[in-house]
Every structure is written in C-alpha cells, then in structure tokens.
Amino acid sequence: MFTPVPNPTTNPVPAKFGEQDLVRSSASTVTPPAKRLTEVAKLIDVSKCIGCKACQVACLQWNNLTEEIGVNVGVYDNPHDLTENTWTLMRFTEYENAETGNLEWLIRKDGCMHCADPGCLKACPAPGAIVQYSNGIVDFVHDKCIGCGYCVKGCPFNIPRLAKADSKAYKCTLCVDRLAVGQGPACQKACPTQAIVFGTKDEMKEWADHRIKDLKSRGFSNAGLYNPPGVGGTHVMYVLQHADRPEIYAGLPNNPTISPIVEVWKGVTKYAGLAAIGAFAAIGFIHHAIAGPNRVTEEDEKNAERLTEGRS
Amino acid sequence: MSNLEVDTGDGVHPGKPVIVDRYTVGARINHWITAISLVLLALSGLALYSPSLYFLTGLFGGGQLTRIIHPWIGVVLFFSFTGLFFRFFRLNLWKKNDSVWLSRLREVLAGDESKLPEVGKYNAGQKVVFWSMSLLILILIVSGVMSWDEYFASYFTIEQRRIAVLVHSGAAIAAICVWIVHVYAGIWVRGTIGAMTRGQVTGGWAWRHHRKWLKDLVTTKH
Numbered sequence: 001m002f003t004p005v006p007n008p009t010t011n012p013v014p015a016k017f018g019e020q021d022l023v024r025s026s027a028s029t030v031t032p033p034a035k036r037l038t039e040v041a042k043l044i045d046v047s048k049c050i051g052c053k054a055c056q057v058a059c060l061q062w063n064n065l066t067e068e069i070g071v072n073v074g075v076y077d078n079p080h081d082l083t084e085n086t087w088t089l090m091r092f093t094e095y096e097n098a099e100t101g102n103l104e105w106l107i108r109k110d111g112c113m114h115c116a117d118p119g120c121l122k123a124c125p126a127p128g129a130i131v132q133y134s135n136g137i138v139d140f141v142h143d144k145c146i147g148c149g150y151c152v153k154g155c156p157f158n159i160p161r162l163a164k165a166d167s168k169a170y171k172c173t174l175c176v177d178r179l180a181v182g183q184g185p186a187c188q189k190a191c192p193t194q195a196i197v198f199g200t201k202d203e204m205k206e207w208a209d210h211r212i213k214d215l216k217s218r219g220f221s222n223a224g225l226y227n228p229p230g231v232g233g234t235h236v237m238y239v240l241q242h243a244d245r246p247e248i249y250a251g252l253p254n255n256p257t258i259s260p261i262v263e264v265w266k267g268v269t270k271y272a273g274l275a276a277i278g279a280f281a282a283i284g285f286i287h288h289a290i291a292g293p294n295r296v297t298e299e300d301e302k303n304a305e306r307l308t309e310g311r312s
Numbered sequence: 313m314s315n316l317e318v319d320t321g322d323g324v325h326p327g328k329p330v331i332v333d334r335y336t337v338g339a340r341i342n343h344w345i346t347a348i349s350l351v352l353l354a355l356s357g358l359a360l361y362s363p364s365l366y367f368l369t370g371l372f373g374g375g376q377l378t379r380i381i382h383p384w385i386g387v388v389l390f391f392s393f394t395g396l397f398f399r400f401f402r403l404n405l406w407k408k409n410d411s412v413w414l415s416r417l418r419e420v421l422a423g424d425e426s427k428l429p430e431v432g433k434y435n436a437g438q439k440v441v442f443w444s445m446s447l448l449i450l451i452l453i454v455s456g457v458m459s460w461d462e463y464f465a466s467y468f469t470i471e472q473r474r475i476a477v478l479v480h481s482g483a484a485i486a487a488i489c490v491w492i493v494h495v496y497a498g499i500w501v502r503g504t505i506g507a508m509t510r511g512q513v514t515g516g517w518a519w520r521h522h523r524k525w526l527k528d529l530v531t532t533k534h
Contacts, residue, residue, distance in 0.1 A: 027363035027366060028363060125360045125361070125363065125366065126366070126375050127363060127366055144375070146360075146369075146374075146375035146376045146378070146379045147376060147379055147462070148360060148379045148461070149459075149461030149462075149465060149473075150477070152461065152465070152470060152473075153459075153470060153473050153474045153477060158470060162461055162462070162465070167376070167379075167380075167462060259471070259474055261471075261474040261475055261478050262474055264478060265474070265477060265478040265481060269478065269481055269482060269485075270361065270362050272485075273361065273362075273481065273482070273485035274362060274364075276485055276489055277485065277488050277489060277492070280488075280489045280492040280493065281492055284492060284493075284496040284500075287421065287496075287500070288496075288499075288500060291421060291422060291423055291500075292423075293500060293502050294423040294500055294501045294502060295502045295503075296502065296503050296514060296516040296517045296520050297516070297520070298516075300515075300516035300517070300519045300520040301328075301329045301330070301514060301515060301516030301519075302516075303516070303519045304329065304330040304514070304515025304516050304518060304519040304526065305326070305327075305328060305329065305330055305515060307330075307515070307519070307526065307527065307530055308324055308326040308330050308515065308530055309326070
C-alpha cells in the first residue's frame with residue numbers, strides 16, 4: 001500500500017506556494033522563480049479502479065459544483081462527457097482481449113493532465129488567465145478568463161469546457177487550494193482502492209514501476225506508465241494494463257502533442273502578421289515621400305470643362 | 313448599358329469646375345458602416361491576436377466584452393459588405409484593359425497616367441481591392457462562425473475549429489493589408505475622399521483618373 005498523504009493539522013497554515021512560484025503565465029512573460037518547488041503528480045492506476053465514481057463525487061463536493069441530472073442512454077458514463085461542472089469523469093470501456101479471451105473493463109478517470117508543456121496556456125490570449133506553477137499545476141484564473149475558447153483548441157486532450165452561465169473555461173485544478181495547505185487532491189482522498197495516489201512526481205514514477213511489475217507478473221506484458229513526452233510529460237499519469245495502445249482507454253491519445261496548427265497560429269503567424277501590416281504601412285509612407293501626392297492639374301479641369309461644354 | 317462604365321446614380325454637372333456625382337447617399341452610408349465595422353473588427357481582433365496588443369481590449373470595455381462584441385461586429389460587416397458587393401460588382405468585372413493597366417504598375421505608382429489605358433469607373437487596382445476584400449470577407453465570416461464557440465462550438469470538431477482560427481487570423485491580416493492599400497490610395501490620389509464624403513469629385517479628377525467613365529457619363533447623361 002502506498003502511504004497516503006496524512007491528514008493535515010486543523011490549524012490555519014500559510015499557503016505553501018503562490019504567485020511567486022509561477023513558471024508560465026498565458027500571453028505574458030514571467031521571470032522564473034529562483035527556487036523551484038518539487039514537482040508533484042497524481043497517479044491513476046486503471047487496473048485498480050472499480051468504477052465507484054467516489055472521485056467524481058469528491059470533486060463535485062470539494063469544488064462546490066452541481067451537475068445537472070442527466071439521461072440514461074445505457075452506458076455507465078455519467079454524465080456523458082466532461083462539463084463545466086464535471087472536471088473529472090470515469091470513462092468505461094468494455095474491452096475484449098483477443099489474446100486471453102477475457103472481457104476487461106477498462107475504467108479511465110478522465111480530466112486535466114497538467115501537461116509540462118500546456119497547449120491551453122499556449123493558445124490563451126488573455127494575460128494571466130492560465131498559469132503554471134513550478135510544482136506542475138496548470139490552473140485557470142477565472143477573473144482574467146475572457147471565454148474565447150482558445151484553450152479548448154489548444155488542449156491535446158479535449159479537457160477544458162466553456163460554461164454556459166458565465167462563458168468562462170473550467171477544468172480540474174489538481175485541487176490547487178488543497179495542495180497549497182499540504183493536502184492531497186479530493187479525488188485521491190476519496191478513492192477506496194488507491195487507484196488514485198498522489199505525491200511527488202518521482203515518488204509516483206517509482207510507485208508506478210512497482211505496479212507495472214506486479215501487472216506484468218499477472219500476464220499484462222504491455223503494462224506501462226502513461227506520461228506522454230510529446231507534451232513534456234504530465235502531472236497526472238496513468239498506469240495502463242495495455243500501455244502500447246492507450247487509445248483503447250476511451251480514446252486516450254497515443255503520443256499527444258500540441259497540434260501543429262496551434263503551434264503555427266500562436267508562433268510564426270503572430271510575428272509574420274504584424275510584420276506584414278507594418279511593411280504595408282511603411283511602403284505607403286515611403287511611396288508618398290518619394291512620389292508625392294497625385295494631384296489633379298488645372299489642365300485636367302480644363303479638359304473636363306471642354307468635354308462637357310454645350311452638353312447641359 | 314453593359315459596355316458603358318456608368319452606374320445609375322452617377323451624373324455630370326457642367327461648370328467651373330465640372331462636378332461629377334460618384335456615389336449616392338445610400339452607397340456612402342453603406343460604405344461608412346462597412347468602414348467603421350472594419351476598423352472596430354481590426355482593433356478588437358488584433359487585441360486577441362497578439363499579447364502585445366491586448367491593451368486594445370480597453371477600447372471595448374475589457375477582454376470579455378471584446379470577445380463578445382467582435383463576432384457581432386463581424387455579422388454587421390458581412391451584411392454591410394454584401395450590400396456594397398451588389399452595388400459595385402458589375403463595374404468591377406475584370407476587363408482586358410485592366411490587365412494592361414496592371415502590367416504598367418510602374419507608371420501607376422509614378423502617377424504617370426498618360427501612359428495608361430483610359431479607365432472606367434474603377435481601375436484595376438480598385439478592382440483587385442474589391443475582389444480580394446470580397447473573398448477575404450467570405451473566408452472571415454465562415455471561419456469566424458466556426459470559431460464562435462459561444463453559439464457554434466457544437467457544430468464543429470476541435471480540429472476544424474483549430475483550422476478555422478488559423479485561417480481567420482491569416483485572412484484578417486491579409487484584409488488589414490488590403491485595407492491599408494485602399495486607404496493609402498484614397499489619400500495619395502488627392503481629391504478622392506470627397507467621393508465618399510460628399511459623393512462628388514471634380515471633372516478634372518474624373519478626367520485624370522477615370523477618363524472612360526467621364527466620357528461615358530457625358531454621352532449617356534446629357
């Protein structure tokens with residue numbers, strides 16, 4: 001058993017991290033802090049998940065969210081997708097393993113992966129609306145969010161959701177408010193089987209190794225850790241029984257990266273565009289300085305008068 | 313009528329100087345609604361385009377309001393420009409002489425119009441502006457609706473919306489560049505602005521820059 005995060009003191013404590021620990025801030029530059037926090041991570045062991053949805057409930061409860069009552073269409077996923085209120089969602093897949101002939105119930109807890117290279121933050125046009133702390137947390141700052149939905153386009157995992165009520169984007173915060181006072185995330189706290197564990201990123205990798213060895217000894221030869229390097233690694237990682245095929249886990253992307261379209265849009269387009277506008281304006285000024293104004297002459301007016309003479 | 317380079321509202325008033333009616337009140341109002349919308353769209357769009365220009369959101373009451381208002385101004389511009397399109401497209405159809413005019417761009421830029429073919433109501437440069445704006449505004453409204461997440465997000469995939477914002481920003485930059493050409497031409501060629509303020513130009517202006525238009529007007533209207 002992984003030693004869970006102990007219950008903290010009930011006395012008020014100062015926040016363990018804050019604005020001074022930001023390493024990235026959308027549409028603005030931050031001076032990286034001299035002292036970096038230890039990277040944290042949440043490890044979700046899909047092989048241990050029993051699909052109880054305690055994590056979903058804990059998430060709603062801690063973050064004071066209420067999900068609409070939905071409609072049963074004959075699947076276990078409830079609600080049917082992530083929403084502005086549902087920041088984490090159990091996605092159920094019935095997988096028939098051709099090798100063993102077994103039916104496997106793959107239950108993946110979906111939600112923000114807290115990428116080291118976050119696409120949402122790259123796409124965001126509002127200064128400071130998306131921030132990244134040196135411990136790996138990527139958080140949305142709703143005071144500054146303008147509701148454009150660019151983060152939705154930037155995210156390689158299809159996580160952020162725009163709220164209908166206030167048109168702002170919402171997603172898992174990794175319980176930034178709990179972590180700041182030394183607690184673990186609410187979902188981890190509620191998990192009855194330790195399918196969700198929380199600690200430093202190194203601890204989580206170590207624990208994952210231990211779990212993967214166990215799974216391999218049980219015949220899951222492709223068991224492995226999902227910590228995709230295409231986004232610089234993530235601060236929410238999965239232990240998968242079939243790590244060679246993450247897509248069978250309700251479409252978990254295989255080797256996700258920030259879309260090249262987003263990279264072009266937020267990279268070269270921005271500079272090339274402003275340069276083009278500047279060049280056109282400059283050419284206008286230079287041409288005017290060289291050629292001078294194109295004026296109508298007396299002669300032109302006379303010609304027009306001659307043309308219209310006797311025509312009135 | 314089809315060979316004559318004249319619109320129904322155009323007219324000539326002989327005198328000293330000769331005065332020529334170029335744009336009707338309707339066309340001018342239509343033009344200025346389009347112009348104001350385009351400037352507001354450029355400012356609000358650029359604010360969200362580059363962090364260095366985000367301060368422009370202050371003109372619209374902050375980031376949220378800029379995001380809300382920008383697409384609605386776009387809708388106004390689209391319908392307003394559609395009006396301009398149907399007013400102006402006939403005399404903007406490409407003619408053989410336009411290619412000749414365009415091939416002598418050096419003379420055009422030097423203001424040496426004696427070496428150019430006689431021009432109708434619009435010269436080839438104006439036609440290029442007209443058609444490129446028509447195309448760009450069509451691209452902008454389609455890609456704009458596709459990235460208007462408040463109302464249309466559910467109709468398109470995320471990948472389609474990514475392409476839409478990229479196309480939208482590229483087309484917007486192109487449109488701003490065309491707009492610079494349009495405004496600069498109006499300033500450089502003195503006597504032009506009056507066409508869109510009072511609706512009139514002098515006979516000398518028409519003789520110098522749009523001689524075929526003036527000649528056709530004189531033969532048809534009197």
